[in-house]
Amino acid sequence: MSDRIAPRRREPRQSRSRQTVARIRQAAVDLLVDEGLDGLNTNAIADRAGVNISTLYGYFPDKHSIIVDLFESFETERSDAVLSATERLRDAEDWRGWMSDIIDRMASFRVEWPAGIILRRALVLSPELQALDDRSTELASQALARAFSERPQVDSDADLQRIALVTVTTITHLLDRAFMSTPPDLGMLEELKVLTERYLTPYLEPRADT
Known part of the structure:
Protein backbone atom coordinates (compact mmCIF):
# COMPACT_ATOMS: atom_id res chain seq x y z
CA MET A 1 0.00 0.00 0.00
CA SER A 2 1.25 3.49 -0.83
CA ASP A 3 2.45 5.83 1.92
CA ARG A 4 0.92 8.86 0.26
CA ILE A 5 -2.14 10.63 1.55
CA ALA A 6 -5.21 9.25 -0.19
CA PRO A 7 -7.43 11.78 -1.98
CA ARG A 8 -10.86 12.14 -0.47
CA ARG A 9 -13.70 10.56 -2.39
CA ARG A 10 -16.41 12.66 -4.01
CA GLU A 11 -19.24 13.07 -1.52
CA PRO A 12 -22.51 11.62 -2.84
CA ARG A 13 -25.46 14.01 -2.79
CA GLN A 14 -28.28 12.03 -4.33
CA SER A 15 -29.92 9.05 -2.67
CA ARG A 16 -28.89 6.71 -5.48
CA SER A 17 -25.28 7.83 -5.21
CA ARG A 18 -25.27 7.34 -1.45
CA GLN A 19 -26.60 3.83 -1.94
CA THR A 20 -23.84 3.11 -4.45
CA VAL A 21 -21.16 4.30 -2.03
CA ALA A 22 -22.73 2.23 0.74
CA ARG A 23 -22.54 -0.87 -1.47
CA ILE A 24 -18.90 -0.16 -2.29
CA ARG A 25 -18.03 0.28 1.37
CA GLN A 26 -19.89 -2.88 2.37
CA ALA A 27 -18.21 -4.84 -0.41
CA ALA A 28 -14.82 -3.66 0.83
CA VAL A 29 -15.67 -4.69 4.39
CA ASP A 30 -16.83 -8.12 3.22
CA LEU A 31 -13.64 -8.64 1.22
CA LEU A 32 -11.48 -7.60 4.16
CA VAL A 33 -13.27 -10.12 6.36
CA ASP A 34 -13.08 -12.89 3.74
CA GLU A 35 -9.70 -12.23 2.11
CA GLY A 36 -7.79 -9.81 4.34
CA LEU A 37 -5.80 -6.83 3.12
CA ASP A 38 -3.94 -8.89 0.53
CA GLY A 39 -7.19 -9.84 -1.19
CA LEU A 40 -8.50 -6.29 -1.40
CA ASN A 41 -8.36 -4.57 -4.79
CA THR A 42 -10.64 -2.21 -6.66
CA ASN A 43 -11.73 -4.75 -9.27
CA ALA A 44 -12.79 -7.24 -6.61
CA ILE A 45 -14.62 -4.52 -4.69
CA ALA A 46 -16.46 -3.35 -7.80
CA ASP A 47 -17.45 -6.92 -8.69
CA ARG A 48 -18.80 -7.65 -5.23
CA ALA A 49 -20.60 -4.30 -5.05
CA GLY A 50 -22.21 -4.87 -8.45
CA VAL A 51 -20.86 -1.65 -9.97
CA ASN A 52 -18.49 -1.05 -12.85
CA ILE A 53 -14.96 0.01 -12.09
CA SER A 54 -15.40 3.52 -13.49
CA THR A 55 -18.26 4.12 -11.05
CA LEU A 56 -16.07 3.04 -8.15
CA TYR A 57 -13.26 5.35 -9.28
CA GLY A 58 -15.74 8.21 -9.36
CA TYR A 59 -15.91 7.99 -5.57
CA PHE A 60 -12.65 6.31 -4.57
CA PRO A 61 -9.44 6.91 -6.58
CA ASP A 62 -7.82 3.69 -5.31
CA LYS A 63 -8.13 0.99 -2.68
CA HIS A 64 -6.11 3.03 -0.20
CA SER A 65 -8.76 5.75 -0.18
CA ILE A 66 -11.40 3.10 0.57
CA ILE A 67 -9.37 1.76 3.49
CA VAL A 68 -8.93 5.29 4.85
CA ASP A 69 -12.68 5.90 4.55
CA LEU A 70 -13.48 2.70 6.45
CA PHE A 71 -10.82 3.35 9.07
CA GLU A 72 -12.17 6.85 9.68
CA SER A 73 -15.65 5.43 10.27
CA PHE A 74 -14.21 2.84 12.66
CA GLU A 75 -12.23 5.45 14.60
CA THR A 76 -15.21 7.80 14.82
CA GLU A 77 -17.41 5.11 16.35
CA ARG A 78 -14.60 3.98 18.66
CA SER A 79 -14.02 7.53 19.87
CA ASP A 80 -17.73 8.09 20.42
CA ALA A 81 -17.88 4.94 22.55
CA VAL A 82 -14.95 6.09 24.70
CA LEU A 83 -16.32 9.62 25.09
CA SER A 84 -19.68 8.24 26.18
CA ALA A 85 -17.99 5.94 28.68
CA THR A 86 -16.02 8.77 30.28
CA GLU A 87 -19.30 10.43 31.24
CA ARG A 88 -20.05 7.43 33.44
CA LEU A 89 -16.62 7.55 35.08
CA ARG A 90 -17.43 10.86 36.77
CA ASP A 91 -20.14 9.23 38.87
CA ALA A 92 -18.75 5.71 39.13
CA GLU A 93 -18.04 4.64 42.70
CA ASP A 94 -15.64 1.93 41.53
CA TRP A 95 -13.21 3.36 38.98
CA ARG A 96 -11.42 0.00 38.80
CA GLY A 97 -14.58 -1.71 37.62
CA TRP A 98 -15.17 1.08 35.13
CA MET A 99 -11.65 0.75 33.73
CA SER A 100 -12.02 -3.02 33.43
CA ASP A 101 -15.33 -2.57 31.62
CA ILE A 102 -13.91 -0.04 29.16
CA GLY A 116 -12.23 -3.80 12.75
CA ILE A 117 -9.28 -6.02 13.65
CA ILE A 118 -7.95 -5.96 10.09
CA LEU A 119 -8.29 -2.18 9.87
CA ARG A 120 -6.33 -1.74 13.09
CA ARG A 121 -3.61 -4.00 11.67
CA ALA A 122 -3.41 -1.71 8.63
CA LEU A 123 -2.16 1.16 10.81
CA VAL A 124 1.50 0.40 10.12
CA LEU A 125 0.96 0.72 6.37
CA SER A 126 -0.20 4.31 6.13
CA PRO A 127 0.70 7.64 7.77
CA GLU A 128 -2.85 8.86 7.16
CA LEU A 129 -4.32 6.00 9.16
CA GLN A 130 -1.82 6.75 11.92
CA ALA A 131 -2.90 10.40 11.89
CA LEU A 132 -6.55 9.37 12.30
CA ASP A 133 -5.58 7.08 15.16
CA ASP A 134 -3.58 9.86 16.82
CA ARG A 135 -6.58 12.18 16.59
CA SER A 136 -8.84 9.59 18.22
CA THR A 137 -6.28 9.02 20.97
CA GLU A 138 -6.03 12.75 21.66
CA LEU A 139 -9.81 13.17 21.90
CA ALA A 140 -10.15 10.17 24.19
CA SER A 141 -7.27 11.39 26.37
CA GLN A 142 -8.80 14.83 26.78
CA ALA A 143 -12.15 13.35 27.79
CA LEU A 144 -10.51 10.94 30.23
CA ALA A 145 -8.45 13.73 31.79
CA ARG A 146 -11.61 15.77 32.37
CA ALA A 147 -13.28 12.76 33.98
CA PHE A 148 -10.23 12.17 36.19
CA SER A 149 -10.28 15.79 37.34
CA GLU A 150 -13.80 15.37 38.71
CA ARG A 151 -12.97 12.33 40.80
CA PRO A 152 -13.20 13.22 44.52
CA GLN A 153 -9.81 11.85 45.60
CA VAL A 154 -7.67 12.70 42.58
CA ASP A 155 -4.12 13.92 43.21
CA SER A 156 -4.40 17.67 42.66
CA ASP A 157 -0.71 17.91 41.70
CA ALA A 158 -0.88 15.22 39.02
CA ASP A 159 -0.55 16.02 35.31
CA LEU A 160 -3.90 14.47 34.42
CA GLN A 161 -3.61 15.13 30.69
CA ARG A 162 -0.33 13.23 30.51
CA LEU A 174 -1.77 -3.50 23.93
CA LEU A 175 -5.23 -4.27 22.58
CA ASP A 176 -3.78 -4.03 19.07
CA ARG A 177 -1.03 -6.43 20.13
CA ALA A 178 -3.49 -8.86 21.73
CA PHE A 179 -5.52 -8.99 18.52
CA MET A 180 -2.54 -9.54 16.25
CA SER A 181 -2.89 -13.26 16.88
CA THR A 182 -5.77 -15.56 15.95
CA PRO A 183 -7.45 -16.26 18.29
CA PRO A 184 -6.74 -13.09 20.28
CA ASP A 185 -4.51 -13.30 23.33
CA LEU A 186 -7.19 -12.80 25.99
CA GLY A 187 -4.66 -13.31 28.76
CA MET A 188 -3.01 -10.08 27.68
CA LEU A 189 -6.31 -8.26 28.30
CA GLU A 190 -6.30 -9.41 31.92
CA GLU A 191 -2.68 -8.31 32.33
CA LEU A 192 -3.62 -4.96 30.79
CA LYS A 193 -6.30 -4.47 33.45
CA VAL A 194 -3.79 -5.15 36.22
CA LEU A 195 -1.24 -2.83 34.63
CA THR A 196 -3.76 -0.01 34.22
CA GLU A 197 -5.06 -0.33 37.77
CA ARG A 198 -1.59 -0.23 39.29
CA TYR A 199 -0.60 2.75 37.18
CA LEU A 200 -3.69 4.81 38.03
CA THR A 201 -4.09 3.99 41.71
CA PRO A 202 -1.49 6.51 43.03
CA TYR A 203 -3.20 9.31 41.09
CA LEU A 204 -6.85 8.44 41.67
CA GLU A 205 -6.40 7.28 45.27
CA PRO A 206 -3.42 9.21 46.64
CA ARG A 207 -2.46 8.35 50.20
CA ALA A 208 -2.58 11.17 52.70
CA ASP A 209 0.78 12.34 54.05
CA THR A 210 1.56 11.01 57.47
Missing part, protein backbone atom coordinates in the same frame (compact mmCIF):
# COMPACT_ATOMS: atom_id res chain seq x y z
CA ILE A 103 -11.02 -2.36 28.28
CA ASP A 104 -13.52 -5.18 27.67
CA ARG A 105 -15.70 -2.82 25.62
CA MET A 106 -12.82 -1.68 23.43
CA ALA A 107 -11.76 -5.28 22.89
CA SER A 108 -15.31 -6.29 21.94
CA PHE A 109 -15.60 -3.29 19.62
CA ARG A 110 -12.72 -4.61 17.52
CA VAL A 111 -14.56 -7.89 17.09
CA GLU A 112 -18.07 -6.51 16.64
CA TRP A 113 -17.15 -3.85 14.06
CA PRO A 114 -16.85 -5.66 10.72
CA ALA A 115 -13.19 -5.82 9.67
CA ILE A 163 -1.67 10.44 32.73
CA ALA A 164 -4.76 10.09 30.55
CA LEU A 165 -2.66 10.05 27.38
CA VAL A 166 -0.42 7.31 28.78
CA THR A 167 -3.51 5.33 29.82
CA VAL A 168 -5.29 5.58 26.47
CA THR A 169 -2.14 4.92 24.45
CA THR A 170 -1.21 1.88 26.53
CA ILE A 171 -4.70 0.39 26.31
CA THR A 172 -4.90 0.99 22.55
CA HIS A 173 -1.49 -0.44 21.71
